[in-house]
Amino acid sequence: MSSExxxxxxxxxxxxxxxxxxxxxxxxxxxxxxxDRYPLRISSATVxxxxxxxxxxxxxxxxxxxxxxVPTDRGYRFYVENYAVESAxxxxxxxxxxxxxxxxxxxxxxxxxxxxxxxxxxxxxxxLVTSPKPSVSRLRxxxxxxxxxxxxxxxxxTQESTVRQGMLHLADEVSQQSLSACAxxxxxxxxxxxxxxxxxxxxxxxxxxxIVCDHVITTLSATQxxxxxxxxxxxxxxxxxxxxxxxxxxQQLFDLLRGGALLSELLPQLxxxxxxxxxxxxxNRSEDLWPFGVVVATYGVDQExxxxxxxxxxxxxxxxxxxxxxxxxxxLMSDLMRDLYTARDA
Amino acid sequence: MSSExxxxxxxxxxxxxxxxxxxxxxxxxxxxxxxDRYPLRISSATVxxxxxxxxxxxxxxxxxxxxxxVPTDRGYRFYVENYAVESAxxxxxxxxxxxxxxxxxxxxxxxxxxxxxxxxxxxxxxxLVTSPKPSVSRLRxxxxxxxxxxxxxxxxxTQESTVRQGMLHLADEVSQQSLSACAxxxxxxxxxxxxxxxxxxxxxxxxxxxIVCDHVITTLSATQxxxxxxxxxxxxxxxxxxxxxxxxxxQQLFDLLRGGALLSELLPQLxxxxxxxxxxxxxNRSEDLWPFGVVVATYGVDQExxxxxxxxxxxxxxxxxxxxxxxxxxxLMSDLMRDLYTARDA
DNA sequence: GTTAGCACTCACGCGCGTGGAGTGCTAAGT
DNA sequence: ACTTAGCACTCCACGCGCGTGAGTGCTAAC
Numbered sequence: 097m098s099s100e101x102x103x104x105x106x107x108x109x110x111x112x113x114x115x116x117x118x119x120x121x122x123x124x125x126x127x128x129x130x131x132d133r134y135p136l137r138i139s140s141a142t143v144x145x146x147x148x149x150x151x152x153x154x155x156x157x158x159x160x161x162x163x164x165x166v167p168t169d170r171g172y173r174f175y176v177e178n179y180a181v182e183s184a185x186x187x188x189x190x191x192x193x194x195x196x197x198x199x200x201x202x203x204x205x206x207x208x209x210x211x212x213x214x215x216x217x218x219x220x221x222x223x224l225v226t227s228p229k230p231s232v233s234r235l236r237x238x239x240x241x242x243x244x245x246x247x248x249x250x251x252x253x254t255q256e257s258t259v260r261q262g263m264l265h266l267a268d269e270v271s272q273q274s275l276s277a278c279a280x281x282x283x284x285x286x287x288x289x290x291x292x293x294x295x296x297x298x299x300x301x302x303x304x305x306x307i308v309c310d311h312v313i314t315t316l317s318a319t320q321x322x323x324x325x326x327x328x329x330x331x332x333x334x335x336x337x338x339x340x341x342x343x344x345x346x347q348q349l350f351d352l353l354r355g356g357a358l359l360s361e362l363l364p365q366l367x368x369x370x371x372x373x374x375x376x377x378x379x380n381r382s383e384d385l386w387p388f389g390v391v392v393a394t395y396g397v398d399q400e401x402x403x404x405x406x407x408x409x410x411x412x413x414x415x416x417x418x419x420x421x422x423x424x425x426x427x428l429m430s431d432l433m434r435d436l437y438t439a440r441d442a
Numbered sequence: 443m444s445s446e447x448x449x450x451x452x453x454x455x456x457x458x459x460x461x462x463x464x465x466x467x468x469x470x471x472x473x474x475x476x477x478d479r480y481p482l483r484i485s486s487a488t489v490x491x492x493x494x495x496x497x498x499x500x501x502x503x504x505x506x507x508x509x510x511x512v513p514t515d516r517g518y519r520f521y522v523e524n525y526a527v528e529s530a531x532x533x534x535x536x537x538x539x540x541x542x543x544x545x546x547x548x549x550x551x552x553x554x555x556x557x558x559x560x561x562x563x564x565x566x567x568x569x570l571v572t573s574p575k576p577s578v579s580r581l582r583x584x585x586x587x588x589x590x591x592x593x594x595x596x597x598x599x600t601q602e603s604t605v606r607q608g609m610l611h612l613a614d615e616v617s618q619q620s621l622s623a624c625a626x627x628x629x630x631x632x633x634x635x636x637x638x639x640x641x642x643x644x645x646x647x648x649x650x651x652x653i654v655c656d657h658v659i660t661t662l663s664a665t666q667x668x669x670x671x672x673x674x675x676x677x678x679x680x681x682x683x684x685x686x687x688x689x690x691x692x693q694q695l696f697d698l699l700r701g702g703a704l705l706s707e708l709l710p711q712l713x714x715x716x717x718x719x720x721x722x723x724x725x726n727r728s729e730d731l732w733p734f735g736v737v738v739a740t741y742g743v744d745q746e747x748x749x750x751x752x753x754x755x756x757x758x759x760x761x762x763x764x765x766x767x768x769x770x771x772x773x774l775m776s777d778l779m780r781d782l783y784t785a786r787d788a
Numbered sequence: 789g790t791t792a793g794c795a796c797t798c799a800c801g802c803g804c805g806t807g808g809a810g811t812g813c814t815a816a817g818t
Numbered sequence: 819a820c821t822t823a824g825c826a827c828t829c830c831a832c833g834c835g836c837g838t839g840a841g842t843g844c845t846a847a848c
Contacts, residue, residue: 475841
């Protein structure tokens with residue numbers, strides 16, 4: 097169980113090929129298939145010897161005698177560190193993606209949707225996405241529209257250009273004029289404030305202003321909280337992976353996705369570095385995640401508004417492709433959002 | 443292959459029990475299990491005779507000699523017509539659902555989400571939902587907010603209280619004052635118009651007004667079109683059904699859901715009646731739907747804004763439960779939305 | 789019209805044998 | 819000292835045959 101700097105060049109190459117082959121073919125790979133498929137200038141016997149070494153060092157594993165080798169978490173880790181972390185998405189893929197984004201509405205929701213779909217497609221696995229969550233939201237502007245005698249539609253825009261709507265039910269009938277006047281007053285008062293600041297500054301209101309103001313504040317804080325929801329996409333791809341053929345593994349996956357507990361199991365192990373993070377099998381903190389591999393990155397503007405974006409699949413996962421596409425998407429999303437968020441100074 | 447009015451009371455009862463038993467247990471049901479499980483005052487031999495009749499009439503089928511019976515499409519149809527169409531959701535379930543709706547934001551998106559989740563849970567299958575689509579959208583009000591020098595955020599509210607946002611990129615720098623003035627002008631001009639009417643009435647605009655106006659019209663028509671998207675929910679439930687254990691059937695299901703073709707295969711067979719519609723197996727027009735059963739209802743206000751709401755599962759589906767829950771949800775959603783849509787006169 | 793009895797039919801589960809992929813080891817070659 | 823051919827060995831996957839049991843249809847008696 098010595099560390100990786102003891103790996104010879106040839107061992108590294110063999111390990112690389114084992115991972116690559118196993119990820120592609122999803123079948124334990126033997127010495128023979130390896131020399132068959134790749135122009136190694138050595139014999140299968142030599143490969144076998146090296147495999148034995150690699151196994152002793154814990155990089156690969158055989159499920160039983162006379163079966164091919166399968167990478168261990170450590171083997172994947174080696175592969176990721178040495179061949180995947182630096183990888184970039186092929187230029188034509190980049191172009192293809194940008195093109196798709198150009199064809200879609202300039203709207204956060206559409207972007208998230210598209211990002212999830214693209215990621216899932218590239219990695220052939222489930223993609224994970226959260227809305228970007230501002231650490232704290234500031235009100236930019238809100239509007240009141242009379243729906244009927246007692247119902248009012250509240251539309252609220254934050255400094256980050258998130259639009260939220262809410263309903264407001266009043267005890268008395270109020271005209272659109274009164275509503276507009278009220279909105280004008282309060283907009284002046286509360287512009288640019290966070291929920292907390294607004295709460296402090298508006299203690300002396302009463303009547304309609306009071307009611308509306310409370311509702312605005314509630315909606316504003318809800319904007320912060322409710323964004324912390326993990327959406328997933330592309331289950332159909334994951335189901336095609338042979339790992340999920342027997343319904344037991346598929347069930348595990350769904351249990352993970354359904355409960356909404358996934359995010360809380362994922363978050364604690366994320367550091368705030370801004371590059372890709374990869375967790376393979378038992379590297380995950382939560383046992384529920386041990387059968388899986390996760391590739392995630394944060395995206396957003398500055399450190400103030402960040403969302404999560406990643407891929408979840410079996411341990412046997414195309415890490416190189418996953419990493420490059422997640423990284424690319426994270427950067428793209430950050431770029432796209434900068435437009436909206438730099439409006440802060442307007 | 444004679445029609446059902448020839449069924450004796452006893453045959454009807456036996457057929458009913460076969461369907462019930464098979465839906466519950468997902469295993470072909472034999473004469474023995476039937477008299478075992480239910481207090482029929484007849485022997486298994488008699489049941490066998492009746493089963494033979496039912497089979498001759500095409501209500502049930504046996505996969506091979508010496509296997510139990512399984513309902514045919516016709517058998518399910520009989521069950522649905524006679525025992526399911528009238529069924530109502532148990533009162534405590536109704537209360538439970540209403541309670542859940544009370545705990546959620548007064549917002550269309552949240553409602554749809556919850557409705558989908560409830561339906562999927564009740565029927566233990568995939569639920570289908572479309573946003574309510576107005577046959578034609580009228581503008582109520584829009585707003586322009588300067589993001590930065592050249593980017594403008596457009597927020598648009600339709601008469602049905604749907605809120606949409608869009609981005610607008612200008613060639614020249616424009617101040618928030620100019621934007622507000624422009625919005626005021628155009629709001630006066632275009633209020634209460636459909637996209638088409640607005641297009642006709644605003645031919646003589648130019649400059650900023652022209653650009654903004656075009657954008658508003660585009661966004662407005664997009665509101666109509668883009669709502670025609672079918673969302674699904676609760677795949678995890680469906681996967682637990684033994685029908686989808688082998689990945690082949692599951693794959694079929696996902697192919698159906700993914701492509702987005704489902705809606706176009708479903709729509710042509712829907713009539714505009716406002717009650718539940720059920721399609722069992724080969725009753726479906728599209729061959730892709732033959733392995734499945736579908737229960738759908740439209741919801742909405744008047745005939746002008748309608749959405750779709752339903753359940754998709756294997757032919758062996760709890761039709762009674764599905765029908766009652768879909769119907770209940772459709773009514774509930776219609777009720778909930780009436781608030782928003784009756785605001786038309788405001 | 790109903791029922792007991794019986795012969796018959798298949799799917800399903802189980803044990804078994806075999807083929808083959810893959811290994812580790814040894815001995816010879818470079 | 820490293821590589822490689824050869825070989826014996828291991829063990830999973832797969833196919834086959836068979837017994838079992840659930841379920842039937844038919845017939846004859848009630």
